Amino acid sequence: MTAATTDPDAIVTAHELPSVNTELPGPKSREWFAKADQHLTGAMADHTIVPFVEASKRGSLIVDVDGNTFADHMSAWGSSPFGPTPARIKRAMEAAWDRHGMQISGWVQSTPVLEFNQALVDVAPGRLNRVEYSVTGTLAVEGAVKLMREATGRPLIITFGGQYHGESTYLASGLSSDLSNVTAGSAQYVAGVVTIPFPNRFRSPFIKGPGPFDDTMVLDYLEDYLLVQQVHPGQVAGVMIEPVLGEGGIHAPSQAFWDRLGAMCKKWGWLLCLDEVQTCMGRCGEMFAFELWDGIDPDLVLMGKAFSGGGQPIAGLLGTDEVMKNTELHLGSTYGFVPAAAAAALEGIRIIQEEGVLENVRELERVFLEEMTPLKERVEQVGDARASGALAALEFVKTKESNAPAPSFQYAVYEAALRRGVLGITQRGKWHYRLQPALTMPPEFFRDSCRRIIEAVDEVAANPPAEGHVLDTVAESVR
Ligand SMILES: Cc1ncc(COP(=O)(O)O)c(C=O)c1O
Structure with a gap:
């Protein structure tokens, strides 16, 4: 296979085929x-x-x-969505770095970061119009849980089996239920998290054999058993869900699942937090994966990986006025949204829109x-x-x-x-x-x-x- 283009700026460049000529490792x-x-x-x-x-x-x-x-x-x-060293990302990153070097954006606001914030809320659907800075997906998850608890004054988070949210020793790992060995020794000790099966149309914990299954049966379990027997709905701050299950094997729930989950969130005052760390910025064929369905109205969306444009480490949270406008939490870190990372991420959005x-x-x-x-x-x-x-x-x-x-x-x-x-x-x-x-x-x-x-x-x-x-x-x- 030959190069698709010789333009040095092109996002798609050389594409020779792979070849392994030694034993592995060589x-x-x-x-x-x-x-x-x-x-x-x-x-x-x-x-x-x-x-x-x-x-x-x-x-x-x-x-x-x-x-x-x-x-x-x-x-x-x-986290490298456009190949190894995309020229546009490199230029944007270098220009911002030449002007700003390192900066703590949670303290000193700079032009590349504010421009990026604007671009983000411009592409964000629905009520998402506020931004919080982060460095890694794990930290974004930690921040989201704190925001959900602060905004509702309630302690519990509902999450879904097979999801992965990171490996901190507290919240993110508590929500991760990908494989039990991954977070053994941390997840099991975190209180305030309730896990139900992920809406999986191929494999059900309730029915033997292969699907296709009606994936709303996990909401039957939630509504008819868990909320009746163990978890009072008024104690639930919100739901943390990956719109397309990533580490857990690429499962996309049905429209019926989202409709019913959305209705439950409204009925009980639960916030809907979508962990789009793995799925955001075009990964699933839309800017945000939740745009694959109709009517999903999240209160929080978490971004990482492709969000960086392949430049520098960066992750973030998008949220609504209700959740973020009056928060007293500072969730960023020294390295959240440093100018060069924000400039690269902004260029990433433009590449998705233009190329x-x-x-x-x-x-x-x-x-x-x-x-x-x-x-x-x-x-x-x-x-x-x-x-x-x-x-x-x-x-x-x-x-x-x-x-x-x-x-x-x-x-x-x-x-x-x-x-x-x-x-x-x-x-x-x-x-x-x-x-x-x-x-x-x-x-x-x-x-x-x-x-x-x-x-x-x-x-x-x-x-x-x-x-x-x-x-x-x-x-x-x-x-
Ligand atoms: C859905 C999801 N959330 C959170 C994370 C954690 O992100 P990070 O590795 O940047 O901390 C990951 C990482 O794979 C992820 O897939």
């Missing part, structure tokens, strides 16, 4: 790891998932120190579903193929009839795809394999990766690994 990566392992923490010294050392990035590829190249379907976990990014994202979704949907018929262990814009997942099962999760199969597919030059997203214990490419990845490059993944699925299906209960895999990693 000899040079091994040397780097051997030295680094003497000072890395235990978790960081585990190089099995990413068995190479990055030397550079170009186009849609990561180049390792041995010269292997990998198609980058991780895009810095979504056909949303159209490209929708095309990536189309390509994924076109390539992957036939696998559901053809391969016993492929339970489902889902995409919401440039968030895509394959879900693996032991057998179609049982619908039981197949984490070993998933991990084997990840490894087989990596050997074919595709860096996707995995975690041990998960039974879905994910792709989160740059929003600007050329669709034909993306299609090539899909085909490599299909080869990987076929390789693993020809000799499937032994599969225990999913809990055994999760429990093993905290022992």
Whole structure:
């Protein structure tokens, strides 16, 4: 595949295909790891998932120190939405840095930050017209919980199983229920959080076998059991939900779910907080993922990852007058919305508006579903193929009839795809394999990766690994 354009400013540049020519890790990566392992923490010294050392990035590829190249379907976990070093982002960042250097924006307001705030409320739908500064998604979640409690004077937050909100030792981890080993030792000790199952149309905790299910049944559980037996609705400050479940495997709830949740929020005076850290700024084919449905009217929206435009660390909260206008909370940090980060993030919004990014994202979704949907018929262990814009997942099962999760199969597919030059997203214990490419990845490059993944699925299906209960895999990693 040749370069899509030779324009050095273009968002889409070189897109040669990946190629792995050594064992993994290659000899040079091994040397780097051997030295680094003497000072890395235990978790960081585990190089099995990413068995190479990055030397550079170009186009849609990561180049390792041995010269292997990998198609980058991780895009810095979504925080590099326009490829490695987009020229427009770089220029905007440098111009702001030249003028301001570092500044504490929660104290001294500067022009790039105020311009960015204006652009943000201009693109924000509905009643969202106030901005709070943050640096990471985790901090934005912490801030949102404090705001919800302050605004309502109520203690409890409702959250949904499989969501991920970060790994602080308090609020964010308390709300995270992605895999129990991820927040073991912190989430379980946080009071004031009530978790119900995520609206999942493929897999239900209440009915065996595969869907499609009516995902409003989780609200039946909330309304008919939890609120009746255990949690008084007048004690609930609000609901924290990912509009499209990210780490939990790319699940998009039904319109009926949102209608009913919205009605419950109105009835009981609950605030609706959408964690769009993973889904905002075009990731799902709209500026904000909640724009995929009609009538969702959030009180708070949390942003991170692609929000940065791939420039500097930055995260933020959008909120309504009711929640934010009179708050006495200072939620930012020293590094919240530093001028160069805000300038880059503003340029990111302009790129999305001016360079056909949303159209490209929708095309990536189309390509994924076109390539992957036939696998559901053809391969016993492929339970489902889902995409919401440039968030895509394959879900693996032991057998179609049982619908039981197949984490070993998933991990084997990840490894087989990596050997074919595709860096996707995995975690041990998960039974879905994910792709989160740059929003600007050329669709034909993306299609090539899909085909490599299909080869990987076929390789693993020809000799499937032994599969225990999913809990055994999760429990093993905290022992
Ligand atoms: C939905 C969601 N919320 C919050 C976070 C935490 O963000 P950060 O890693 O920037 O703290 C993440 C990170 O993956 C996320 O996916």
